[in-house]
Amino acid sequence: MSHKVIAASYGRIVSVKYSPCGRYLAFAGGRGIFVYLMEDISLYRIFLTSSPVRAIAFAHYGGKIISACEDGQINIWDLSSGVSDREIKETFSLTTISINFSEDIIICGGEEGEISLRSLKNLECIYAIKGHEKRVNAIAIKENFLASGSSDGKIKLWQEEKNEIKELLILEGHNDEVLSLIFTHKDFLVSGGEDGFINFWTIPEGRLQKSIKRKNGITALASDSVEDILLSVSSPRYYGTFAEDVIEIYDLREEMVIQKIEEKLEGIVSISINPGGQYIAAGGFNETVKIWHKDKNYSFYGKLQRHKGLMRLIKFTPHETNLVSASSDGTVIFWHMATGEITKKMELKGEDLKTLAFSPSGSLMATFSGENILASGGKDKEIRIWYLREKMESFIIGRHEQTIDTLCFNNSGKFLVSGGMEGKIYIWDIEKKELIKILKGHEGGITSLCFSSFDRIISGSYDGTIKIWTFEGEEVSLKTEWSVNNISLRTDGKLFASATNNGLIQLWDIPGTSVPTLLKNIRLPVSDQYLFSVTFDKEGNLFIVDYYDNLMRLSKIKL
Template identity: 20%
Template sequence: KPKAKPQAKLQLRTKYDLIKKWEPFFTGGRVEVSNSENYLLCVCGDKIKIVNVDSGLVEKELSHDGDDVTCLAVSPDDSMIVTSTKSLLLKQWEWKMEVKCVRTWRAIHMFPVVSMDFDPTSTLLATGGSDGTIKVWDMIRQYCTHNFRGSPGIVNCVAFHPNNLTLYSAADDYNIRVWDLNSSKLVKVLNSHVSSVTCLKFSNVDCLVSAGRDNVVCLWNVKEGGNEPYKVIPVFESVEAVILVPKELEKCFNFERKENETGFLIITAGSKGQLRVWESSNGKCVFTNPDNDSNVASGYIHAKLIPDTNKMVAVTFDHCIDCLDMNGLVVNKQMVGYNDEIVDLKLLGKNDSHIIVVTNSPHIKVFNMKTSACQVLKKHSDTVLCVDVFKNRTHFVSSSKDNTVCLWRMEENTYAVTCLVVGAGHTHDVGAVTCCNNKMEFLVSGSQDQTLKIWTINETFQLRVKHTVMAHSKNINSIVVSPNDKLIASGSQDKLAKLWKVSDGSVVGTFKGHKRGIWCVQFSPMDQVLATSSADGSIKLWSLSDFTCLKTLEGHDCSVLKVIFIAKGTQMVSCGSDGLLKLWTIKLSECIQTVEAHDEKAWALCSDVEDTMIISGGADSIISFWKDVTDEQRREDIEAKQKTMLHHQELQNLLQEKKYEKALHFAIKLSQPFTALNVIKELMWETDGYDFLNKYLSILRLDQKSELLKFVVSWNTNSRNCHEAHAVLKALLSNTAPEDFEQIENYQSVIESLLPYTERHFHRMNKISQQATFVDYTWQLIKMKE
């Protein structure tokens, strides 16, 4: 018979390192676009995040040290960014090569700045404040040139005329004011809008386009100077942003203008969440972007054209940024600026190409792992609580507070995700859902109505309830199906975990022992063991045969929210409400690694098939990616051991050859205090050892003396080494100026550490000296008697 191949030895994981984070980069407000490059500038609390549109990654950030940003503007030549903060400071930044704040000054406004605009030459900046004032700043000479008063309430937007020194503004009284910078006076008030004006744009030197929340777009002839618009276009939605389409891009909307026809195209973005194109001369809608499920009912709050490209960006109310192709206004890429609290996440797709993220919202987000592009899935009507993925990696199921479960499918070629069927039947929130592990035949859901439902899936992907079981006396937090698809485990707030048969829904056994509610249950992939994690801070491993507790792992100080098996069931990873991630070895019942993964509760945890990467998500809206670096760490440890052995051998060779100078230098360089002590002891046996020590210490650098002084503190704690310690200390004090000692890090604490032991050694030497004197006195008396 042929010999069986030996099985590869299982390698335990010892360390996971953080390789990247997906953090929030947009928390609300305006999004600006750089004029010469493909960058978005997004407000994120007290930072401005600069995001590359193509990669979706944050490349730079402008930090304001805890002072929240209220507004920002980019100069037309892209040379500078100006930001305003809640503390009424204006900051000018350079950002092209390296991020640097070049100037900070007071805004002089009484309340925060909410609107800004540069003139076409990038030399003047207008700021509109919440106090109703408008100020104009000369960015070259660095002083305030104008201060315009008279606008009631908040100044929502300001805009410079492209050809003359005129400034237009809109405030809370719904009027548009025209200010002449030459005379510093208000020259005109345009009063046609009946609600807040949200944007002002110039199509050319003669035409001003204004839009607002009164569902109209107004066109003004600024050359003739009338107080009434020459055209009012009803758009039937609250408009938050308009884009004026350049002539060369009008063909993108299959629009052909007649030879003598004047006018231009206007794109509106507003509360209905659709982009529409209007013709200015006749006021007709000539194009509407296709219905996009990800935008319906979201609504747009901002939109901008990306110069020099055939693209535009539109920002939704739920912090999503859509990157659209002007050809048909099709969404090419969607980025999520803020995920809110992350409740659950799972990997999806062949080779784990995507990740499903469940946040504190009714929408499910599916991210591309490489590009960070996102699909927002909107089928549930209330907050989604849980997701799980089938073994084929293309289908998954979700559960929600709307009392339903949804079955989804992702197309392998296009990666488009669609909802196949919605399962209704629970009477309360469905807080847990799980999939079978082999063929796609059934799924199981658990609800706050305290029931488990086993759903069968037929060939046409229809869901039918096979069994309904009254499982627990409180909310069901977690359910899982065994690897052979024959058993179901459930964990509840009633402190119990239970085992059920899939075939008939009957209970097999109950696991009792936790002192508080159970948050997570997991089957071991190899053994007949069930793991449970609880709000009592412990993880328990149970035998499926007799329902006894095999092990209890304690390490978290608060609730353990999630636990998963890795390394073929020999290890576990857990996360808790303390934000910590812990790696456990089951055989030894010990935690071998603890990392601070999140600043708040860590709700979500999953791993890839090979356990080479772990992904965690928390209430801090951060998704962290952890890579297994066990092999790298082992190689580093082996190299460090080999290097240490070589160093020790080299030191021994130097000592044997009596090359004390090189040996001591080597010991200081390697930070080996006891090796250095051996060198000093060997040196003291030499006849001119003290002279050599003084000579050598006089040529040491200050950092080397600092390191040697730390050695002395260590040596001085032991009376056997006190002579060598004080010999070195005397040489250091003799060859170092007092002012140099002050430059040594923590020199005061070093001296404080030396004093008590030195006093003890001094008293002991005094006592020995007295005893020696008494012995000498006794000897002299004996000699006299003789």
């Protein structure tokens, strides 16, 4: 199977980095790494990882990015090819990484205080040590000096010699977790703690030169050697409201704060400044990366954000190989299949949108300029019909007794069927704007609906059955081995695919009058049984669409 990864949302942002060349902005959230081109803030690459990402770092030449994951996985991703060309599993859960550019060494920190050195060339372990009693939160490197900060409240200064690290000093100036570390070019080590202190240490003496106290913990630090400024983030994280976040820009020469940024930052845990100092990027708990641009001061430039809520549904548009996703936050996003970038975004009524359907005439290219119709339904139990023209217009055609989970137009676009938790199928006349029939027969909620080329209704249910209906209510029942996740019809209307909750995909032939014939079973491996749905594109290719940790993966199946 071939794969493509598209982001529904980023997940909680844990690491934001500009590349040394300034061309890329990368950040990690959930099980994904997202790389944007700075020239037009366009999505360039998405890398999918084995477990939640804890930290990322660019190689000094900027063509590769290194990721450290919760399960110990280390990957070196090639930006040109879009694949991992080196990977290894560390013996401990990773929390942070940094790179010694002069010697091409990766330094890793762990959940239980571990520190290891690995070759950037082949990822072989060079040296490993138990550095702290608790989690290593930050690592900073300058020449042959290495500093590590931990949840044990200690900062340790190490010296690297002959592929080993020797402990030089223990710096004790924080009375809570050490969250962030950075070296400045003036031989200072700057540390930030949960106690709200920003401490300046001389290196290699380890003398505390200066302390600055802030109200909340210092979750992130960054510096720009050209302008000689220090960026700090003060955030309450778990103990207050995210609205209290503050970014401060500190002039290291004048030793004074020259700007404060307070713009509903919401739990920032990582900040980065591009090599020229023109842009600042920061991200955190609200799954958003914000960017500021420098004129005289730094001003808000834009943000990178996708769905905030859980993704409920994924569909191809009728005439193009583009994807549309609907989320519990009430948004509908149109994705470009080739790049994974967002092309359109709609905010629809209802706090928990669960399903949508396009009329057969709908197309992504004509979303806001034709007579295309979109139907939406959700927890508010209303079915709303949208005319996707330049001026968005809609009307409510009716309601269900319980939550609506699936919608489908017939081939002419004149009728709409809807189904949900109550187990009934409603048939609506779009032109007359009225309910014309209710079909009853399922013992569980309706999960999926579609129309065959003969205008027969195909329904899937939690009761483990697929039923084929006429408008008059006649039915044929097919038994599957598990709850039916969804059903998708091929564009010629003569074949459909069903997906069940235990990872089974079945292909069915649809004759005009007789019972459908099972053509093929496709069993997914256990590791892939988080199956979300199956769907056909306009060429008749079948895709598995699975979803976890705010990412969706498209896998093309050979039939």
